[in-house]
Structures are given as C-alpha cells and as structure tokens.
Amino acid sequence: MPWGAEDLPPLSVEDARSIDRYLAMLAAERGAARNTLxxxxxxxxxxxxxxxxxxxxxxxxxxxxESVWADLAPSSLARKSSALRGFFAFMEAEGVRPDNPSSCLPKPAVRRPLPKILGHEAVDALFAAIDARLAKDPVNPLDMRLSALIELLYGSGLRASELVSLPARALAADRPFIILRGKGGRERLVPISDRARAAVARWREHLPEDALYLFPAGKSFLSRVRLFQIVRALAAEAGLDPSKVSPHVLRHAFATHLLEGGADLRALQAMLGHADIATTQIYTHVDAARLVALVNARHPLVDLAPRRA
Structure with a gap:
C-alpha cells in the first residue's frame, strides 16, 4: 500500500491519548530529554x-x-524502532493490550561513529587566539566571556545546553566543582579547573548584580546556536577549519585528552554524565603508536632478557 505524506489519515483520539500517556511516563519516570520526547x-x-x-x-x-523505512539511515531506523518498542511495552504493562507485537519491528545494527578529534595543537591555537584578545588594552568584556566559555567547554566537558544555561552563581570561588542536572535529569559532579574559575571570575565582574544566568542574552541565556557561531568564529581566527570545530568537538577533546593522560574510564563517565559506560568507550580511540609505546615502557616483561634461540 503506497503511503504518501499527504495521504495519511489524521491521528485517532485513542492513539493521541496513548502517545501522550507514554511520553508523560518517559518524562516523569525516566527523565527523558525534551529533544528525545x-x-x-x-x-x-x-x-x-x-x-x-x-x-x-x-x-x-x-x-x-519496514518497506516504508527502507531508505532511512540506520540511526533513524533505530530511533523509530526504539520509540515503538517502548510504546508497546508501556501499553502491555498498563493492561491496554495483552501482548507486545514489537518483536516484528526491524532491529538495525547501528555502528556508533567515532567522535571528531581535535588535537592538542589545535586546542593550543584556540587559546592563543583568546590570549591575543585578552592582551588588548582595554579588554573587551565579550572577550572575557569568550574565555570563560571556552575554558568551561574544554576544561570541564560540559554539554552546550548545560554551559549556556548555567546560573549566574553556579561557580563558587572556593569550590573546584559544580553539581549539574544534565541529560535525562541525572545529577553529576563536574570538576572546574583553576583556569576556568579565574576566567569566570573575570567575566562575572561585568555581569549585572541581578543577572540570572552566567551567560545572559536578553531575558534568557545565550542560545546554543549563538555558542556554535562563537566557537566557529574563534576557530577561523585561530587558523583552523571552522567546519571541524564546535562546542561538542571541544567536549570530545576534553574526554579524549583526559584518557590520553591516563584518566580512568569510569571517572570520565561520571564527569561526562553518560548513563552507559559503552557511550564513554568511544573515547578509547587513542593513537596506536602511543599504545605500543605504553606496552614497551610498562609491560612487566620489558625488563626480562630476551630468550636466545
């Protein structure tokens, strides 16, 4: 049966109510994010x-x-299947229906893509561009804001939405961490470096006393789109390809560089706010040469004399 978007019938009242109930459960009991809902x-x-x-x-x-979804990307197909599986499981649990037919849905194998990597030299170039701005006299307050934004993105691995919506007093001068409620409503403790706290303190001197947010914009806070534009502009200024730099890429750099420095995967999971350790494991794509060097330097057999034939 061919289904064009213009030929689809309207949503039934019963289905509309069932969908509303299921999404309300996801929001209330599982803390599903707004974009997921x-x-x-x-x-x-x-x-x-x-x-x-x-x-x-x-x-x-x-x-x-399945035939309607034939041309979808595996990730889109996986999301649609997941939404329907959860819906039917909920309908069965609520006693609306006696069975769960979702086993008939396709089960695409989704390969999690590796994150875009930003090397140490590229990060150094970004901070060099910021330092050049801060060296001007007088310093533009917006450059102080830029410094605080980038220090928090790269130094703490915050998500863009978490960063822009930080309350004005989220960071205390005597406390090297903040407690965030992130994706899925999960709380986590995020370490804040001395550099980031100093950058935020300089920027906060220019905030109005009654400011609600650390990075205000009008009556609300800086939008994620505007943050994206700011980061891209800084990348271009630093001589980098803007298409390869974004707030999320800086979060990836935070994670990758910590692992390269010897950070524990579980600790990194907690700092990033990942519910599943499998999500954090995508950052284990360290340089093969470094792994070889690590084995040669640290393996217990290194100090043993080689066998003679």
Whole structure:
C-alpha cells in the first residue's frame, strides 16, 4: 500500500491519548530529554497515522513499516524502532493490550561513529587566539566571556545546553566543582579547573548584580546556536577549519585528552554524565603508536632478557 505524506489519515483520539500517556511516563519516570520526547512524538504519530490504529497494531501491520523505512539511515531506523518498542511495552504493562507485537519491528545494527578529534595543537591555537584578545588594552568584556566559555567547554566537558544555561552563581570561588542536572535529569559532579574559575571570575565582574544566568542574552541565556557561531568564529581566527570545530568537538577533546593522560574510564563517565559506560568507550580511540609505546615502557616483561634461540 503506497503511503504518501499527504495521504495519511489524521491521528485517532485513542492513539493521541496513548502517545501522550507514554511520553508523560518517559518524562516523569525516566527523565527523558525534551529533544528525545519531541523525536519520539514525531515517530509515534507518523506510525499511528500510517497504521490507523497504533494502540492495537498487529505484528503483520508493523512489518509493513519496514518497506516504508527502507531508505532511512540506520540511526533513524533505530530511533523509530526504539520509540515503538517502548510504546508497546508501556501499553502491555498498563493492561491496554495483552501482548507486545514489537518483536516484528526491524532491529538495525547501528555502528556508533567515532567522535571528531581535535588535537592538542589545535586546542593550543584556540587559546592563543583568546590570549591575543585578552592582551588588548582595554579588554573587551565579550572577550572575557569568550574565555570563560571556552575554558568551561574544554576544561570541564560540559554539554552546550548545560554551559549556556548555567546560573549566574553556579561557580563558587572556593569550590573546584559544580553539581549539574544534565541529560535525562541525572545529577553529576563536574570538576572546574583553576583556569576556568579565574576566567569566570573575570567575566562575572561585568555581569549585572541581578543577572540570572552566567551567560545572559536578553531575558534568557545565550542560545546554543549563538555558542556554535562563537566557537566557529574563534576557530577561523585561530587558523583552523571552522567546519571541524564546535562546542561538542571541544567536549570530545576534553574526554579524549583526559584518557590520553591516563584518566580512568569510569571517572570520565561520571564527569561526562553518560548513563552507559559503552557511550564513554568511544573515547578509547587513542593513537596506536602511543599504545605500543605504553606496552614497551610498562609491560612487566620489558625488563626480562630476551630468550636466545
């Protein structure tokens, strides 16, 4: 049956209510992020319109979705399948239906991509560009803001959304850490370097006393889009390819460089706020030459004389 977007029937009242209940549960009980809830709503409502009766869909009707999704990227297919699996599990648990037909959904094997890597020299170039700005007399307050933003991004591995929404008094001069409520509503302790605290202290001198946010913009805080633009502009100024530098790439650099320096994977997981250690393990892509050098220097057999034939 060909399904064009313009041919889809409207969402039924029952499916709309079921989807609302499921998403409310995800938000209240599992702390699902807003972007996750929005994506799941789109996926579930599209499936409901294609199937006409999502709440009471059969395995056979779910198998029909596979042809509709044939051209999707594996990551998109995995997300749609995940949304539907969770929905049907919830419907079964709530007693709305006696079974769970989601075993008929496709199970794509999604290969987690390696993060973009920013080397030490590139990071040094970014901070050199910032230092050149701060050396001017008088110093532009926006350059102090830039310094605080980059120090926190690279020095603490904050997500862009966590960084821009920091309260004005989130960092205390005598406390080398902050407690954040990050993705999924999970709280974590984030170490703050002396450099970052000093940069924030300089920037905070220019904040109004009644400022609600550390990086205000109008009545709210700096947007993630604006932060992205600021980081890209700094990259260009530092002689780097702007397309390869972003707030998230700086978070990747924080993680990668800590691991290269000998940080414990579990400690890194806690600092980054990953629910699953498997997510943190993508940062173990250290240089092969460094691993060889490490084995040659640290392996217990290194000091033993080689066997003679």
């Amino acid at each position: 929005l994506a799941y709503r789109r996926d579930l409502e599209e499936a409901a319109r294609r199937l006409a009766r999502l709440t009471h869909a059969t395995g056979e009707s779910l198998r029909a979705l």
